[in-house]
Amino acid sequence: MNKVVNDFSITVGTKNGSGSSTANNTILRSIFKMGIPVSGKNLFPSNIQGLPTWYTIRVNKDGFVARREVQEIVIAMNPDSFARDLASVAPGGAFFYADDIKQPMTRTDVAAYAMPVKELVRKDPNVPSDFRDLVGNMVYVGVLAQMIGIDLEKIQSALHFHFKGKQKPIDMNMNAVRAGAEWAQANLEKKDPFYLEPMNKTEGMIMTDGNTAAALGSIYGGVQFAAWYPITPATSLAEGLNDYLPQLRKREDGKHTYAVVQAEDELAAIGMTIGAGWSGLRSMTSTSGPGLSLMTEFAGLAYYTEVPIVVWDVQRVGPSTGLPTRTSQGDLSFTAYLGHGDTEQIILLPGDVYECFEFGWKAFDIAERMQSPVFVLSDLDMGMNQWMSKPFKYPDTPMDRGKILWEEDLEKIKNNWGRYLDTDGDGIPYRTVPGNKHPLSAYLLRGTGHDEHARYSEDAALWAKNMDRLKTKYDTAENFVPKPIIMKTPGAKIGIIGYGSTESAIEEARYQLEKEHGVKVDFMRVRAVPFTAEVDEFIRTHDQLFVVDMNRGGQMHKLLAVSHPESATKLIKVAFNDGLSATASWVRESVLMKTNGRPSSAKKAAAKKTIAKKAAPKKAVSKKAVKESAAKKATPKKKGAK
Amino acid sequence: MTEALPMAGIAPAQVNLAGLAKNDYRGAPSTLCQGCGHNSISNQIVSALYEMDTRPEDVVKFSGIGCSSKSPTYFLNRSFGFNGLHGRMPSVATGALFANAKLKGIGISGDGDTASIGMGQFKHVVRRNLNMVYIVENNGVYGLTKGQFSATSEKGLALKKQGTNPYMPVDICMEAIASNATFVARSFAGDPKQVKELLKAALAHRGIAVLDIISPCVTFNNQSNAFHSYTWGKDHEEPLHDITYIAPRSEIMLEEEMKEGEVREVALHDGSTIILKNLDKDYNPTNRWDALRILEEAQKNDWLVTGLIYIEPDKPALTDIYNLVDTPLNRLTEADLRPDPASLDKINGLMF
Ligand SMILES: Cc1ncc(C[n+]2csc(CCOP(=O)(O)OP(=O)(O)O)c2C)c(N)n1
Numbered sequence A: 001m002n003k004v005v006n007d008f009s010i011t012v013g014t015k016n017g018s019g020s021s022t023a024n025n026t027i028l029r030s031i032f033k034m035g036i037p038v039s040g041k042n043l044f045p046s047n048i049q050g051l052p053t054w055y056t057i058r059v060n061k062d063g064f065v066a067r068r069e070v071q072e073i074v075i076a077m078n079p080d081s082f083a084r085d086l087a088s089v090a091p092g093g094a095f096f097y098a099d100d101i102k103q104p105m106t107r108t109d110v111a112a113y114a115m116p117v118k119e120l121v122r123k124d125p126n127v128p129s130d131f132r133d134l135v136g137n138m139v140y141v142g143v144l145a146q147m148i149g150i151d152l153e154k155i156q157s158a159l160h161f162h163f164k165g166k167q168k169p170i171d172m173n174m175n176a177v178r179a180g181a182e183w184a185q186a187n188l189e190k191k192d193p194f195y196l197e198p199m200n201k202t203e204g205m206i207m208t209d210g211n212t213a214a215a216l217g218s219i220y221g222g223v224q225f226a227a228w229y230p231i232t233p234a235t236s237l238a239e240g241l242n243d244y245l246p247q248l249r250k251r252e253d254g255k256h257t258y259a260v261v262q263a264e265d266e267l268a269a270i271g272m273t274i275g276a277g278w279s280g281l282r283s284m285t286s287t288s289g290p291g292l293s294l295m296t297e298f299a300g301l302a303y304y305t306e307v308p309i310v311v312w313d314v315q316r317v318g319p320s321t322g323l324p325t326r327t328s329q330g331d332l333s334f335t336a337y338l339g340h341g342d343t344e345q346i347i348l349l350p351g352d353v354y355e356c357f358e359f360g361w362k363a364f365d366i367a368e369r370m371q372s373p374v375f376v377l378s379d380l381d382m383g384m385n386q387w388m389s390k391p392f393k394y395p396d397t398p399m400d401r402g403k404i405l406w407e408e409d410l411e412k413i414k415n416n417w418g419r420y421l422d423t424d425g426d427g428i429p430y431r432t433v434p435g436n437k438h439p440l441s442a443y444l445l446r447g448t449g450h451d452e453h454a455r456y457s458e459d460a461a462l463w464a465k466n467m468d469r470l471k472t473k474y475d476t477a478e479n480f481v482p483k484p485i486i487m488k489t490p491g492a493k494i495g496i497i498g499y500g501s502t503e504s505a506i507e508e509a510r511y512q513l514e515k516e517h518g519v520k521v522d523f524m525r526v527r528a529v530p531f532t533a534e535v536d537e538f539i540r541t542h543d544q545l546f547v548v549d550m551n552r553g554g555q556m557h558k559l560l561a562v563s564h565p566e567s568a569t570k571l572i573k574v575a576f577n578d579g580l581s582a583t584a585s586w587v588r589e590s591v592l593m594k595t596n597g598r599p600s601s602a603k604k605a606a607a608k609k610t611i612a613k614k615a616a617p618k619k620a621v622s623k624k625a626v627k628e629s630a631a632k633k634a635t636p637k638k639k640g641a642k
Numbered sequence B: 001m002t003e004a005l006p007m008a009g010i011a012p013a014q015v016n017l018a019g020l021a022k023n024d025y026r027g028a029p030s031t032l033c034q035g036c037g038h039n040s041i042s043n044q045i046v047s048a049l050y051e052m053d054t055r056p057e058d059v060v061k062f063s064g065i066g067c068s069s070k071s072p073t074y075f076l077n078r079s080f081g082f083n084g085l086h087g088r089m090p091s092v093a094t095g096a097l098f099a100n101a102k103l104k105g106i107g108i109s110g111d112g113d114t115a116s117i118g119m120g121q122f123k124h125v126v127r128r129n130l131n132m133v134y135i136v137e138n139n140g141v142y143g144l145t146k147g148q149f150s151a152t153s154e155k156g157l158a159l160k161k162q163g164t165n166p167y168m169p170v171d172i173c174m175e176a177i178a179s180n181a182t183f184v185a186r187s188f189a190g191d192p193k194q195v196k197e198l199l200k201a202a203l204a205h206r207g208i209a210v211l212d213i214i215s216p217c218v219t220f221n222n223q224s225n226a227f228h229s230y231t232w233g234k235d236h237e238e239p240l241h242d243i244t245y246i247a248p249r250s251e252i253m254l255e256e257e258m259k260e261g262e263v264r265e266v267a268l269h270d271g272s273t274i275i276l277k278n279l280d281k282d283y284n285p286t287n288r289w290d291a292l293r294i295l296e297e298a299q300k301n302d303w304l305v306t307g308l309i310y311i312e313p314d315k316p317a318l319t320d321i322y323n324l325v326d327t328p329l330n331r332l333t334e335a336d337l338r339p340d341p342a343s344l345d346k347i348n349g350l351m352f
């Protein structure tokens, strides 16, 4: 049997609320500490206790950490999902299960290992009975560690981190890990090929989730006011502010330079945020689709009255309550025009946790510079899952407070100042804020038509002129929003355009396309709307462009097509969303299909496993069947079950 | 920096202790109907602040949408203001007043804006005890959308095109007290003296001060026995909803100030009446239970009880709870707001 080293996926099936997240995070962190590139994704139901939940860890020596459809190692702790979990192991894979689950072992093509979880935990007199289930999860950590080679020392340090150095829980959990490992060493014979070996590929890296990164980024951006209403998957962003603000903005006098308010709903959350932004505070709110829907009227008001605010939308699957605990890029179109009338919003699109931090602070600079709402679209996968990252980089530019006038500033230009007067020709006027004592500073903000001095007006010409200025201002935003990231392959004539968390899948697909199929593809990751000149240039200089969207309609595809009508026919929609994050094989197959009308021929085995199964389970894979199923994005076997 | 601004009205003869003339407190000329109760409330706001020597720069105006919510344009030109969305004034005010905890908010709303679409935000801003005078210019009708029922329209009220209101009205004062308001009062726009005195008390209160001011709509709430209104007049019944012509009317003013404990019927233009009941001399406004009791009693008698109904002066206002720095938050700079690079190294070290 050929060893498979540092290149496989592990999935753990447990019950929601059983406390498995400590165990799973411990595995993830230990592997990370061994220097091996790794990612962890939690696939959880909208439920507090009882329903099945899965955690998938991908280990990849080359650094690709997107989701894969295949799992080589499966750990089954939940009787309710046992059959599904067993069915999901790749042929030749390994299957670990708690031996108190008395269900038929129907597969002979996997290495099966029964673990006496309950027995081992009961043996430890130091584990109180109501902690047994919780600690039981650590037994599988120990068994797995022994069988694939996770360093126990790394586990110890992962637990130390998790329990913030508290010795009692560290010991209790570590004892269960050891018990599992020792038992496995004494009783199990290795029948599968999967091994971990230490590397040095995570040195200097950090591991965190996008919501924590966004909260920290906002704090380094000087957030002063945040209002929010709880909603998965955005909740942990606001809670991150609550966690870190007291430490990071601690002052000697013990007083606060910020306020975080849990509002009564999202209408109030954005209303408060707008009030604070209007008054000159760096002000933000965070939400997800349903909350964003409620914020619509206010979003239009803020656009029209030119109030700087930052709105984080950690996207989940809609419409409606949808799949509240699954990931999506479904809010792009909605956000681009959020508000009635001629509203156009500025959108930032972070691609990873590093950029969640970076855009966290930059969003305030852009909002205050543009005197406009700035929406930052993250998603559940980025926001709530653990990702490796370069360490966060300290802001490299001073805060940009934009065109704000205090008393002495206003005194200088008072003869040529109106709240909505465009003296610089960039569409951005100068603003004053409450508390300014200059007798000319005050104005009444109104959502109704207004003239350059903010006075009520229904004049047709004035209305049109003001809307034109707002358009000029929106164009000016192109100079301030992040430019796209462009990756070139010499000789490539086609390109992929993506955004947000699909980057990891697209990068992997590009690698496979070139290495395994000889297809050279450039890649542009769009990072903001409105689109900058670099986006136009990339589109202009490629023959064919695949626009990857994690939604049904191809929302980025539409935005690009509308803003580049002359190139619209070059833009090919690659769009799908079922709540699971994008995979490299889906991107790869979609590109192959649309470049030469067929899926990867060389990869028959893989195609069979990952693509054709649903469409043509028995027959040899017909081209048509593959085409259809690949076009719909290969549905992994497990997906149907979840 | 106190140079005179071109203001509506005539040049003032006098200045107050802040060195300002009454004109410095005025706003643009009103575009509301002549005789609208809302106008006289604006006038009393001007007078109250002038007499209290408050600097307009220390006040921020807020409103929602409605005829009532337009009125911040008509007073305090020298104060910042935010005329936002229908029913959402409280949230905007909440965020804005964090920027400078020394600023006093004056929120203007209507009965529709507060008790219909905005009931949620109203109750929550009351619960949070924001440092703001919250004035409901209550006419029992939607003025700006031309005469629909509001949540404070009394049961049985019949309006053109609306039929008869089948629901009991919301009592704004009761709602405020139920939400733990720290200052609750009711008045009548036609009793300017009481309005002004209550305004002064409300402005002096730190925390939320809810003022429910009955403010007749001359144009739409025209049912002859309506609580909040007087009709257009019997001979004008037909064109009521066509406001291409609005006859000039004068505001209803009490000829004589109400005495403590007095119950008085007030005749409206069309001969209909409302009954005002001034609070008794020995009424104790610091007892929540009593406050609810007199409101209940008034409802039974079809009275509109006026005066200071409830006050709890010592509860901290919203921003007080947050232990903010003395400098207004909106004057803080990068040095106060951006943690140093060393702290980020530490954070990175903690990210496993
Ligand atoms: C979201 C929304 N819905 C409806 C309206 C239409 N609208 C404007 S004012 C108003 C009612 C105002 O009534 P009230 O608050 O009592 O004010 P009044 O005009 O009587 O002073 C309505 C329904 C609106 N502006 N916004």
Ligand code: SF4
Pocket: B032, B033, B035, B036, B037, B038, B067, B068, B139, B143, B144, B216, B217, B218, B219, B220
């Ligand atoms: S319609 Fe009624 S509420 Fe509106 S301005 Fe006229 S009188 Fe006042």
Ligand SMILES: [Mg+2]
Pocket: B066, B110, B111, B112, B137, B138, B139, B140, B141, B142, B143, B150
């Ligand atoms: Mg009304």
